[in-house]
Amino acid sequence: xxxxxxxxxxxxxxxxxxxxxxxxxxxxxxxxxxxxxxxxxxxxxxxxxxxxxxxxxxxxxxxxxxxxxxxxxxxxxxxxxxxxxxxxxxxxxxxxxxxxxxxxxxxxxxxxxxxxxxxxxxxxxxxxxxxxxxxxxxxxxxxxxxxxxxxxxxxxxxxxxxxxxxxxxxxxxxxxxxxxxxxxxxxxxxxxxxxxxxxxxxxxxxxxxxxxxxxxxxxxxxxxxxxxxxxxxxxxxxxxxxxxxxxxxxxxxxxxxxxxxxxxxxxxxxxxxxxxxxxxxxxxxxxxxxxxxx
Numbered sequence: 001x002x003x004x005x006x007x008x009x010x011x012x013x014x015x016x017x018x019x020x021x022x023x024x025x026x027x028x029x030x031x032x033x034x035x036x037x038x039x040x041x042x043x044x045x046x047x048x049x050x051x052x053x054x055x056x057x058x059x060x061x062x063x064x065x066x067x068x069x070x071x072x073x074x075x076x077x078x079x080x081x082x083x084x085x086x087x088x089x090x091x092x093x094x095x096x097x098x099x100x101x102x103x104x105x106x107x108x109x110x111x112x113x114x115x116x117x118x119x120x121x122x123x124x125x126x127x128x129x130x131x132x133x134x135x136x137x138x139x140x141x142x143x144x145x146x147x148x149x150x151x152x153x154x155x156x157x158x159x160x161x162x163x164x165x166x167x168x169x170x171x172x173x174x175x176x177x178x179x180x181x182x183x184x185x186x187x188x189x190x191x192x193x194x195x196x197x198x199x200x201x202x203x204x205x206x207x208x209x210x211x212x213x214x215x216x217x218x219x220x221x222x223x224x225x226x227x228x229x230x231x232x233x234x235x236x237x238x239x240x241x242x243x244x245x246x247x248x249x250x251x252x253x254x255x256x257x258x259x260x261x262x263x264x265x266x267x268x269x270x271x272x273x274x275x276x277x278x279x280x281x282x283x284x285x286x287x288x289x290x291x292x293x294x
Contacts, residue, residue, distance in 0.1 A: 002109035004120050004143075009102035011129060015048025016097040020077065023057075025089045028065075028082040030057070032096060034072040044069045046078045054099045058090045061099060108145045116201070117146045146203040150279075153195045154212075155179050159290065160188040170195060172228070172286055173238050184293050189221060191290045195234070196264060198279040208276035210253075210262040210287045217294045220255060224290035227252050230266045232283050239288065253287070262287040 017032040035047045044067045049055065053064050066081040080096070104124060111118050120143045128134035155170055155177035165178025170193065177193040184190055194212060198205050214220045225242035228234075229252060242262070246254040251269055253262035263269035264285035265277025279285060 001112055004109060004122075005107040006122070007105040007107070009104060012100055012102065013048060014098045014100060015045075015050070015053065016095060017047040017049060018096065019057075019090060019092050019094045021092050023086055023090045023094075025087065026085050028062075028085045030080040030082065030096060032078050032080055034069065034076045034078050044078070046080070049080070049096070049098060054101075055096050056099050057086070057096050058088060058094050060087055062086075106143055108143075111145060111147050115147070116149070117144055119144050146201060148205045149199055149202040150205055150208075151197045151199055153179065153197075155193045155195070156182050157191050157193070158182055158184050158188055159191050160184070170234060172234050172288075186293050188293050189290050190218070190293065191224070191288055194262075194287045195284055196279070196286075197284040198281055200282050202281050204278055204280045206265075206276075206278040208263075208265040208268070208279060208285060209274075210264050210276075210285070212260045212287075212289070214258045214260065214291055218291035219294060220258075220260075221290035221292055224288075225253055225255065225260070225262070226288045227262050227264065228284075228286040229264060229268055229277065230279060230283050230285055234284060234286065237286065239286075255289075260289055 019030060020033055021031045023030050032046060046067055049064060051064055051067060055062055055064060063083040064080060065083045068079045072078050106122060108120065122141050122143055123138050124141060125138040126136045157175055157177045163183060166181035167179035169176050169178050172193065194210055196208060196210060222244060225244060226239035227242050228237045228239055231237035242253040244255050263276045264287065265279045268277030269275055
């Protein structure tokens with residue numbers, strides 16, 4: 001409904017140098033001028049370039065593996081080693097310029113009721129703080145904002161009798177669960193399946209926690225908690241066992257009295273703080289537990 005809040009990246013510096021001799025095709029060694037600053041041999045820097053930086057050389061993008069300025073105060077040369085070989089020969093004088101990836105964060109306003117998405121038109125450009133004539137061309141980007149639309153379903157199977165039910169059915173890890181029509185007798189074990197899905201064209205959903213309770217007139221079957229944290233194919237996904245107790249860090253779920261909790265999604269509860277994970281579009285989380293009919 002309103003304009004977004006845009007957080008630009010912090011100011012950053014770009015290193016650059018030039019080749020002082022030709023670099024042949026298929027080689028990964030570059031010879032550049034010494035900048036007068038001696039560093040640690042084998043892991044130095046030159047003209048703002050460091051190990052791990054991405055550089056553009058004659059249109060090719062490469063990562064720097066090593067910079068060696070051993071003896072540079074005498075030879076006035078520095079050797080740069082690339083991770084990959086050059087695809088084409090580069091003549092002396094070619095610029096070796098750093099390329100940096102930056103993130104611009106856009107926080108949207110609310111999406112009006114009745115709409116599933118909205119679009120912000122954003123223009124991005126960069127300018128030098130030291131040279132007013134140096135800037136990038138403005139680039140227009142359409143940012144589509146989609147409403148989160150989680151779908152939740154609960155199904156069941158009779159583990160003891162294997163009796164089929166009706167309605168919708170889902171097969172997970174070799175067993176079929178039904179949305180209705182599954183009956184049982186006292187003493188039968190029933191397994192409930194909860195499926196949380198993020199459909200196509202939905203935005204990513206975070207902090208996904210699945211909560212349920214043990215049904216009346218049943219008793220929880222100890223050690224029966226299972227989860228599939230995230231999958232894009234229920235037919236091939238397999239369960240991971242979950243302990244009944246709250247184990248703290250990296251614990252995907254637990255039971256407390258009659259309450260059952262699962263921390264679902266990718267990267268759920270990685271810090272042991274009881275938070276759920278995330279699901280991107282077309283991915284699902286699945287939780288299961290068993291009870292015995294009293």
